[in-house]
Amino acid sequence: MAISVxxxxxxxxxxxxxxxxxxxxxxxxxxxxxxxxxxxxDLVRGSPxxxxxxxxxxxxxxxxxATRQILAETPRVRLVGLSVHNDRLMGKMMxxxxxxxxxxxxxxxxxxxxxxxxxxxxxxxxxxxxxxFGDYIRRSLSGRSSTLTPRERxxxxxxxxxxxxxxxxxxxxxxxxxxxxxxxxxxxKLGLDSSAALTKxxxxxxxxxxxx
Numbered sequence: 001m002a003i004s005v006x007x008x009x010x011x012x013x014x015x016x017x018x019x020x021x022x023x024x025x026x027x028x029x030x031x032x033x034x035x036x037x038x039x040x041x042d043l044v045r046g047s048p049x050x051x052x053x054x055x056x057x058x059x060x061x062x063x064x065x066a067t068r069q070i071l072a073e074t075p076r077v078r079l080v081g082l083s084v085h086n087d088r089l090m091g092k093m094m095x096x097x098x099x100x101x102x103x104x105x106x107x108x109x110x111x112x113x114x115x116x117x118x119x120x121x122x123x124x125x126x127x128x129x130x131x132x133f134g135d136y137i138r139r140s141l142s143g144r145s146s147t148l149t150p151r152e153r154x155x156x157x158x159x160x161x162x163x164x165x166x167x168x169x170x171x172x173x174x175x176x177x178x179x180x181x182x183x184x185x186x187x188x189k190l191g192l193d194s195s196a197a198l199t200k201x202x203x204x205x206x207x208x209x210x211x212x
Contacts, residue, residue, distance in 0.1 A: 002026070002027055002028060002029040003027055003028050003029065003050045003051055003115060003116070003119050004029050004031040004049040004050045004051070005022060005028055005029065005030055005031065005049055005050065005051045005052070005053060005115060006031060006032050006033070006034065006040065006043060006044065006049040006051070006052045006053070007019060007022075007030060007032075007033045007034070007053050008033070008034045008035075008036075008037065008039075008040040008052060008053065008054045008055055008058065008063065008066070009033075009035070009053075009055045009058075010035045010036060010055065010058055010059055011055075014055075014104070015033060015035070018053065018111070019033070021108045021111070021112075022111070022112070022115075025112055027116070028112070028115060031047070031049050032047075032049070035058075035059075036058050036059045036060040036061060037054075037058045037059075037060060037061030037062055037063055037065060037066030038060045038061040038066070038171075039060075040052065040054065040058075040061075040066050040070065041061065041066055041069045041070055041073075044070045044073070044074055044077060045073065045074070048074045048076070048077050049077065050077070050078065050119055051077070051078045051079070051080060051115050051118055051119055052067075052070060052077055052078070052079045052080070053079075053080045053082055053111070053115070054066060054067055054079055054080065054081055054082065054093075054098070055082055055083055056081055056082070056083035056089050056090075056092075056093055056206060057083060057089070057206060057208065057209045059161065059208075059209075060157075060158070060161075060171070061154060061157065062157055062206070062207055062208060063081065063083070063093065064089075064092045064093055064096045064206070064207070065096075065150065065153055065154060065157070067079055067081070067093060067096040067097055067098055068096045068097065068150060069150070071096070071097040078099050078100075078118035078119055079097060079098045079099060079100075079118070080098065080099070080100040080101070080102060080111070080114045080115060080118055080124075081093035081094070081098040081100065081101040081102070082101070082102045082103070082104060082111065083103070083104060084103060084104040089206035090125075092205075092206065094125075099117075099118040099122070099123050099124070100114035100115075100117060100118050100123060100124035100125065101114075101124075101125050101126070102114050102124075102125075102126045103126060106126045110126040110127075114126070147189050148186060148189060148190075151172070151182065152182055152185060152186050152189070153207065154172065155168060155172070155179060155182045155183055155186060156186050156198060156201075156202055156207060157202060157207050157208050158171060158172075159183055159186075159195065159198055159199075159202075160198055160199040160201075160202035160203070160207065160208045161208055165179045165180055165183075183198075186198065
């Protein structure tokens with residue numbers, strides 16, 4: 001039986017390239033696609049695939065947070081992280097529960113191998129990234145963002161993307177008062193005193209992209 005795969009990527013050209021390459025494999029089937037982390041979480045809830053291939057930096061809900069939510073709710077799903085970004089972000093994806101990580105500059109064969117390996121219950125990091133991942137582990141697996149709750153990380157991302165309190169409240173199904181309290185809590189925990197500082201921090205940590 002073919003491995004069912006959910007592709008999560010917000011760049012159309014990259015998404016279509018992945019689709020074409022993976023559908024050429026006899027043992028891989030693309031069951032659905034998503035362009036942001038929140039949609040990916042909803043799709044997995046509705047019909048879990050065997051493997052999720054998740055871009056790390058996504059709008060609305062980034063790949064790290066989406067990975068945490070998916071694996072908390074559906075632990076049988078295997079997840080492959082994929083991005084052009086640095087070793088810090090790779091480490092965060094693996095901490096969140098990804099079983100594999102592949103760079104977008106890696107060969108098509110690396111992504112196919114990652115999917116097959118995680119489906120078999122193994123872990124995989126592309127050969128080109130093993131050194132970088134080791135460096136990340138040696139430096140530290142902790143940081144200020146680890147003090148934030150999952151909801152606070154979501155609020156941080158949406159705030160950094162320029163969303164107003166009303167928009168964030170609607171997206172998260174909470175009150176505007178709750179959103180403002182959470183933004184205040186995030187600023188206090190991170191020692192940041194402005195929205196600009198929050199945005200810079202979120203970009204530096206790979207929580208959102210410079211141009212979400």
